[in-house]
Amino acid sequence: MSDSQNRVALVTGASRGVGASVATILAGRGSSVVVNYHSKRSRAEEVASAVRALGQRALIAQADLTSQDQVAAMMDSVRLEFGRLDTLILNASGGLEKGKPADYAMQLNLTAQVQVVDLALPLMPRGSRIVFVTSHMAHFYGDRGMSGPYQPVAASKYAGEQALRARRAEFDNLGIALVVVSGDMIEGTITPRLLERMNRGATQARRDEVGSLPTVDDFARAIADAATQAQPSLATIFVGSTD
Numbered sequence: 001m002s003d004s005q006n007r008v009a010l011v012t013g014a015s016r017g018v019g020a021s022v023a024t025i026l027a028g029r030g031s032s033v034v035v036n037y038h039s040k041r042s043r044a045e046e047v048a049s050a051v052r053a054l055g056q057r058a059l060i061a062q063a064d065l066t067s068q069d070q071v072a073a074m075m076d077s078v079r080l081e082f083g084r085l086d087t088l089i090l091n092a093s094g095g096l097e098k099g100k101p102a103d104y105a106m107q108l109n110l111t112a113q114v115q116v117v118d119l120a121l122p123l124m125p126r127g128s129r130i131v132f133v134t135s136h137m138a139h140f141y142g143d144r145g146m147s148g149p150y151q152p153v154a155a156s157k158y159a160g161e162q163a164l165r166a167r168r169a170e171f172d173n174l175g176i177a178l179v180v181v182s183g184d185m186i187e188g189t190i191t192p193r194l195l196e197r198m199n200r201g202a203t204q205a206r207r208d209e210v211g212s213l214p215t216v217d218d219f220a221r222a223i224a225d226a227a228t229q230a231q232p233s234l235a236t237i238f239v240g241s242t243d
Contacts, residue, residue, distance in 0.1 A: 006030065006031075007030070007031045007032070007086040007087055008031065008032045008033075008034070008078070008082045008084060008085050008086050008087070009023075009026045009031045009032070009033050009034065009085075009086065009087035009088075009089060009227065010033075010034035010036060010061070010078060010085055010087070010088050010089065010120070011023045011026070011033060011034065011035065011036060011089040011091055012036045012065060012089065012090055012091050012092035012116065013036065013037070013038070013091045013092030013093070014033070014034075014035045014036050014037065014044065014047055014089075014091065015035065015036075015037035015038075015040045015041075015043035015044040015047060016040065016043050017189050017216060018091060018133070018186065018189060018216055018219050018220050018223070019036075019089070019091040019092065020043070020046075020047045020050075021216055021217060021219075021220035022089055022091060022220045022223045022224055022227075023035055023047050023050075023051060024047065024050045024051060024054065025220055025221060025224040026087070026224055026227065026228070027050070027051040027054040027055075027056040027058075028054050029224065029228055030056070031056060031086075031087065031228075032051075032056050032057040032058070032059075032082060033048075033051045033056060033057075033058050033059075034058075034059045034061050034074075034078055034081075034082075034085075035047045035048050035051070035058055035059065035060050035061065036061050036062075036063055036065075036074065036092070037060070037061075037062055038062070038063070038064055038065075038092070039062075041060070041062065044060045044062075045060060048060050057081075057082075059077060059078065059081050059082070061074040061077055061078070062074075065092055065108060065112040065113075065115070065116055066104075066107045066108055066111070066112045068115055068119075071112075071115055071116055071119050072119055075119045075120060075122075075123060078123060079123055083123075084123050084124070084125055085120055085123040085124050085128065086124070086125070086127070086128050086129070087128065087129050087131070087227045087228075088116070088117070088120050088124070088128070088129070088130045088131070089131045089133065089223060089227060090113050090116065090117075090130065090131065090132045090133060091133045091223070092108075093108060093109050093133070093134075093153070093157060094108050094109070094153070095108060095109060095152050095153035095156060096149065096150070096153060105152040105153050105155075105156040106152075106155075106156040106159065108156070109138075109153065109156035109157045109159070109160045110156050110159040110160040110163060113132070113160040113163070113164065114160070114163050114164070117130060117164065117167075121174065121176070124174070124176055125175075126174065126175030126176070127175060127176075128175070128176045128177075129176065129177045129178075129179060129226075129227055129231075130164070130171070130176060130177070130178045130179070131178075131179050131180075131181060131223060131226045131227050132160070132161055132164055132178065132179070132180045132181070133181050133183075133223055134157050134158075134160075134161055134180060134181070134182045134183075135154070135157065135182060135183055135184075135185075136182050136183065136184050136238070136240070136242055137150055137153075137154045138153065138154040138155075138156075138157030138158045138161070138182075139157075139158065139161065139180070139182040139236070140242070141154045141155060141157075141158035142158055142162075161180060164178055165178070165180075165234060168233065168234055171233075172233065177231060177233055178233065178234055179226040179227075179231045179234075179235050179236075179237065180234070180235070180236045180237070181219075181222055181223045181226050181236075181237045181239065182236060182237070182238050182239070182242075183214055183219045183222070183238075183239040183240055184206070184210065184213055184214055184239065184240025184241055184242075185206050185213050185240075186213065186214055186215070186216060186218075186219050186239075186240075187213045187214065187215050187216070189216060210240070210241035210243060211241075213240060214239050214240040218239060218240075219239050222237055222239045225237070
């Protein structure tokens with residue numbers, strides 16, 4: 001897959017930040033884009049407008065990924081609008097939000113990711129690709145572990161990645177590739193801001209340790225590349241320092 005011409009991409013959590021940037025990059029490379037959002041429709045409409053301004057079709061699709069009914073309805077809208085799905089970008093994640101149940105991180109970062117894949121697979125032809133977006137803190141959790149406020153998120157994102165990796169034989173049989181993109185702390189995203197509130201100085205400490213942090217554009221380009229350029233099955237692409 002050398003480009004994304006005439007392909008249909010669904011980006012979860014596409015109304016802002018990294019997801020919004022990925023959506024517009026993919027549109028610039030020729031993909032129609034399904035702009036998934038949870039609650040901020042006005043932001044999703046702005047992203048869809050940017051996609052259309054680049055000459056591509058856009059579908060705005062509201063869905064709380066932890067709701068099977070809402071995800072199923074989103075996939076039905078994709079089927080009706082496009083008839084297929086060539087690229088699934090699993091960008092949405094969370095677990096640091098206030099007021100959520102104790103198991104919310106696992107619900108969103110493990111259970112919901114698997115659910116989205118299960119409901120998307122019937123729409124995905126051979127040659128399609130799934131891109132799982134994660135962080136170094138989560139990707140290396142099995143080897144390094146961690147403590148502190150991000151621990152539930154790291155553990156759940158790690159579990160989600162491993163659950164998808166365990167399905168390699170199934171994906172291979174379907175002719176669908178899985179690629180993982182892992183990033184260091186990303187400048188300008190919500191996670192470093194939330195971590196900073198919980199553990200003041202954490203973000204600056206990481207900057208001091210590695211020199212500089214990747215930007216939203218850096219990370220989004222890597223995700224778009226993972227979706228559109230040839231990659232071996234179960235490839236992992238790292239953005240920023242892994243030290």
